[in-house]
Amino acid sequence: MSATSATTARRALLPSGARPFVSSLFAIVAAFVVGGVFLALRGKDPLAAYGLLFTRGLGTGYGVTETLIHLAPLLIMSAGLLLALRAGIWNIGVDGQLLVGALFAGVAGSAIAGSVPAPVMWLVAALAGMLGGLLWAVVPAILRVKYGLNEIITTLMMNYVALNVTSWLVKGPVKDPDVVPPQTRLIPKEMRLPDIPGTEIHIGLLVGLVAVLVVAVIFRYTVLGFQLDVLGRNRFAAIHAGLPVGKLTAFALLASGAFAGLAGANDILGVKGLFQGNWSPAYGFAAFAMVYLARLNSLWILPFAYFFSFLAIGGEMMARPLEIPTYFTEVLEGLMLVFFAVAVYFERKFAPADRSPDAMEAEGMPSAAITAEPIVTPELPVPTGERR
Amino acid sequence: MNAAFVTAMLSAALVAAVPLLLASLGEATAEKAGLLNLGIEGMMLSGCFFGFLAAYQTGSSTIGVLAGVLAGLLLGLLFGFLSISLQVDQTLVGIAITILGAGVTAFLYRDIFGRQNPSAGVDAHLVNIPLVESIPVIGPAISGKPLLFYIAWLLVPAFAFMLNRTRFGLNVRAVGEYPFAADAAGVSVYRTRYAAIMIGGAMAGLAGAFLAVIDLQLFQVGMTVGLGFIGLAIAMVGGWNPWRIAITAIMFGLLRSLGNGLQILGVDVRTEFITMLPYIGIMVALVLLAGRTALPSALGVPYARGRR
Numbered sequence A: 001m002s003a004t005s006a007t008t009a010r011r012a013l014l015p016s017g018a019r020p021f022v023s024s025l026f027a028i029v030a031a032f033v034v035g036g037v038f039l040a041l042r043g044k045d046p047l048a049a050y051g052l053l054f055t056r057g058l059g060t061g062y063g064v065t066e067t068l069i070h071l072a073p074l075l076i077m078s079a080g081l082l083l084a085l086r087a088g089i090w091n092i093g094v095d096g097q098l099l100v101g102a103l104f105a106g107v108a109g110s111a112i113a114g115s116v117p118a119p120v121m122w123l124v125a126a127l128a129g130m131l132g133g134l135l136w137a138v139v140p141a142i143l144r145v146k147y148g149l150n151e152i153i154t155t156l157m158m159n160y161v162a163l164n165v166t167s168w169l170v171k172g173p174v175k176d177p178d179v180v181p182p183q184t185r186l187i188p189k190e191m192r193l194p195d196i197p198g199t200e201i202h203i204g205l206l207v208g209l210v211a212v213l214v215v216a217v218i219f220r221y222t223v224l225g226f227q228l229d230v231l232g233r234n235r236f237a238a239i240h241a242g243l244p245v246g247k248l249t250a251f252a253l254l255a256s257g258a259f260a261g262l263a264g265a266n267d268i269l270g271v272k273g274l275f276q277g278n279w280s281p282a283y284g285f286a287a288f289a290m291v292y293l294a295r296l297n298s299l300w301i302l303p304f305a306y307f308f309s310f311l312a313i314g315g316e317m318m319a320r321p322l323e324i325p326t327y328f329t330e331v332l333e334g335l336m337l338v339f340f341a342v343a344v345y346f347e348r349k350f351a352p353a354d355r356s357p358d359a360m361e362a363e364g365m366p367s368a369a370i371t372a373e374p375i376v377t378p379e380l381p382v383p384t385g386e387r388r
Numbered sequence B: 001m002n003a004a005f006v007t008a009m010l011s012a013a014l015v016a017a018v019p020l021l022l023a024s025l026g027e028a029t030a031e032k033a034g035l036l037n038l039g040i041e042g043m044m045l046s047g048c049f050f051g052f053l054a055a056y057q058t059g060s061s062t063i064g065v066l067a068g069v070l071a072g073l074l075l076g077l078l079f080g081f082l083s084i085s086l087q088v089d090q091t092l093v094g095i096a097i098t099i100l101g102a103g104v105t106a107f108l109y110r111d112i113f114g115r116q117n118p119s120a121g122v123d124a125h126l127v128n129i130p131l132v133e134s135i136p137v138i139g140p141a142i143s144g145k146p147l148l149f150y151i152a153w154l155l156v157p158a159f160a161f162m163l164n165r166t167r168f169g170l171n172v173r174a175v176g177e178y179p180f181a182a183d184a185a186g187v188s189v190y191r192t193r194y195a196a197i198m199i200g201g202a203m204a205g206l207a208g209a210f211l212a213v214i215d216l217q218l219f220q221v222g223m224t225v226g227l228g229f230i231g232l233a234i235a236m237v238g239g240w241n242p243w244r245i246a247i248t249a250i251m252f253g254l255l256r257s258l259g260n261g262l263q264i265l266g267v268d269v270r271t272e273f274i275t276m277l278p279y280i281g282i283m284v285a286l287v288l289l290a291g292r293t294a295l296p297s298a299l300g301v302p303y304a305r306g307r308r
Helices: A002-012 A021-043 A045-061 A061-086 A092-111 A118-147 A151-171 A204-221 A223-233 A234-239 A245-272 A285-295 A302-324 A328-349 A357-362 B002-032 B042-056 B061-085 B090-113 B138-142 B147-165 B167-175 B179-184 B189-215 B227-237 B241-257 B260-263 B271-275 B278-289
Strands: none
Touching: A021 A045, A021 A061, A021 A328, A045 A302, A061 A245, A061 A285, A061 A302, A061 B189, A092 A151, A092 A245, A092 A285, A118 A151, A118 A245, A118 B278, A151 B227, A151 B271, A151 B278, A204 A245, A204 A302, A204 B042, A204 B227, A204 B260, A223 A234, A223 A245, A234 A245, A285 A302, A285 A328, A285 B090, A285 B241, A328 B061, A328 B090, A328 B271, B002 B042, B002 B090, B002 B138, B002 B147, B002 B167, B002 B189, B002 B227, B002 B241, B002 B260, B042 B061, B042 B090, B042 B189, B042 B227, B061 B090, B061 B189, B090 B260, B147 B167, B147 B189, B147 B241, B167 B179, B167 B189, B179 B189, B189 B227, B227 B241, B227 B278, B241 B278, B260 B271, B271 B278
């Protein structure tokens, strides 16, 4: 009894809105500690590394600018990922969808660049990117809805297919014939997305913010968002309530594909200007870890996305002087997810009675403890041959 | 030319099938016990790297392979701790382990070897089988392969026996189908599941070690390119039956080695089309078999004692 009141008192110290993020914070700190030990074992000075990471990544104008540029695709992608994960759909194919979207945007944009006003070209390229990403989610969506095939495996497989298809397209059919390397025609710098006045950050960042806002509005104010949440919380309840489960599932997959495609278009229009054969940014893992640390909460994505973007940029900036491979960022992301899993366990263990795992399971929410927003988290995946 | 071509194709397919077979046998055991191991890709990649590293440092392929197995086993243990003891969502744990495996191996490889891509340069212990050797067409495709190649194929009957004919196999199926009943009957659900995921991890590590130490003798960042995930899907397509898994693995081995075959024939197909065949093939195979295989009922469901 005393233990219970102690936990309640301890939990009451924190505002309820931020409380679930204690676990995320723990995951981040623990990942940094273990990552530091890892660095030390490799004969590097972790304090120097983290010092450089923070001073350069957060403390220099260049670091902040690069972080904000890198933030745009992360925001767009994780907004889409959130849409899928909240509906209980594991779209792990966002990287493939991004590649196809980027290629579509590169081709469409360069085809009309110069012959139409730049904003029209941006719009066409962005729509082409969304279409590309959406198309890449069509196969997993059909397989899931028509054949009950687990989307985890199909979206994963589509990633590898995307790598090969885009690599072939950019070497052949859509290659810029005037240059040797496999790439699409260059969109001239002056026709790419302009910078936000007074900064060196292209306006794609605003697109990213809007994307997050759109998803937040969907989940907070619309019936669609409510239905997606119900689906994610309990698939069978959704079926019983007569919700269009098939349509919602397809929507979640296709929409997150379109968002990923838009993220690809953003990189083409804002940074790269062309699609290169061996380009594979693989934001997917970072986006995945980040959306989970943000407890599938639409607005909390913003600070976490900034943090992950900073990690990627700061990781690159500390890499050269200290000779630490940039893959260290990926090590940290993996550790964060592992420790997040541990934290979720303790959170459940010390949860007040009414939110105990038993009560939750009775309501049919096996992993509900992961989410922070009013509603909730993906159900467990239902693999192949889903019954009913 | 035809006989030589068939021999070459069969030989390449059987070798290309081995990593898929090994990963899939382990995954089948884990899935039978109710654990969907999406960390398999990270475990396999760790098997590749730590196997390669140990082989490179010691010059012994045996030590390399053992190191790969150990790496997979330890990650399997981590998966077990998070998903069995802490009852965290298996998909989340699996993805975490895959990210971790990819990150750690890439980091260490670049940190230790810099921009170099050395060969492990170890003895793969090729074995010639006296009588089989002289069988026309098939013989040369089967004989003269690394020792681990034969061990891998011998693991098929071994797993079939283990899963279908032993008490452990029975327990594995019980905790995967109905853990509450298994628990009530005195079977430790936790212990059985831990054993199953450790086998799954070790086999994924072995698969990676075969790839990096025996077959290619080198490591590349992200070199498993989804082979672990394909192995996971093969376990499902093969209905968790080692014999059917072996046949499915050979089919996908054939798809993996199709590029070389077509090159020998002089057919000009873009490599990208060949490379993506296994990924498309898995989706086709899953569609054809969807709904026809009965999943272990408790697959993906954490077990908490005394919950129900």
